[in-house]
Amino acid sequence: MTQTLLRVENISKRIGRSVAPRAASFSVEKAEIVAFIGENGSGTSTLMKTLSGIYKADTGQIYVNEKPIKITRPQDALASGIVFIHREPKLFDNLDVGSNVYLGREPNILGFINTSEMYRRSQVHLDRVGLAVDARSPLSQLSIAEQQLVAIARALSQNAKVIVMDQLTASLKFEETEHLLAVCKKLRSEGISIIYIAHHLHEIVEIADRVVDLREPALA
Structure with missing residues (x-):
């Protein structure tokens, strides 16, 4: 039986004239790797920074273990078990x-x-x-x-219950990427969930349980 660890409904963040992303909704189960893909400007990184408290969402609701929470700063995300890691930590x-x-x-x-x-x-x-x-x-x-x-x-x-990995492999060598993917699989086996952002399809095919595809940003 699956356990929904994280659920996001209609989250969006306005950056200038762009709303990134366009009212995104998704869920993450316990011990699941969910990959996010999207073209440049689709708002993937903005969404993850909003989820992690770096940005404050303009619309939508976040649930952890089906309980509504407010994330307005990184400490809020951390208290809920959500940790954001950028490619340059x-x-x-x-x-x-x-x-x-x-x-x-x-x-x-x-x-x-x-x-x-x-x-x-x-x-x-x-x-x-x-x-x-x-x-x-x-x-x-x-x-x-x-x-x-x-x-x-x-x-x-x-x-951490959910680790957000934002394009960690962008500047890694092949063997370094393979090690990171192996770490992701190991953490999943330990019950940790991962939101994985990458532009390389072979990485997503290798480790993702599900894929969320974000489309073009909305313009005001």
Whole structure:
């Protein structure tokens, strides 16, 4: 029996003269990968930024576990288990990997950061995404593909239920893309849902359970 984890009804966001997308409605089941495709300007990225609280929707309603919620900022999305990851994730080059995974949520003892526990927990999530680096490693030494995996590990540490991946493979090499697709399949097997945005059909064919096709944006 399927479980509808996320349901979106008639969501839209006006950007200038364009309404992107045109009243989109879709659902995401638990442990499902839903791919979104659309031409440039179709509003796919705008929709995902709205879902993730980066933008505030002008119309529509979002439901999590069939309960209506309001998402007006990223913290609202995170509290509902929705995490957005861009192809150039927002991480901090001056920190190590573990500090990026738990930034702002560091485990502590009597008000002091428990660094050994932070690195231990970080390593667990890094292992889940198949990233063979020490949590103490400087983030600046990692490639873009590896930094994306750090961002996914951070999402896992935040107990993400739905991970939105926005064109992560746009600048990846073939083997890096294959690793990311394998990670997506693994996370699905663990009960995590993924909204996957890509322009490469072979990726969608390989991992998507369903496809949502967004059409042309509406002009005012």
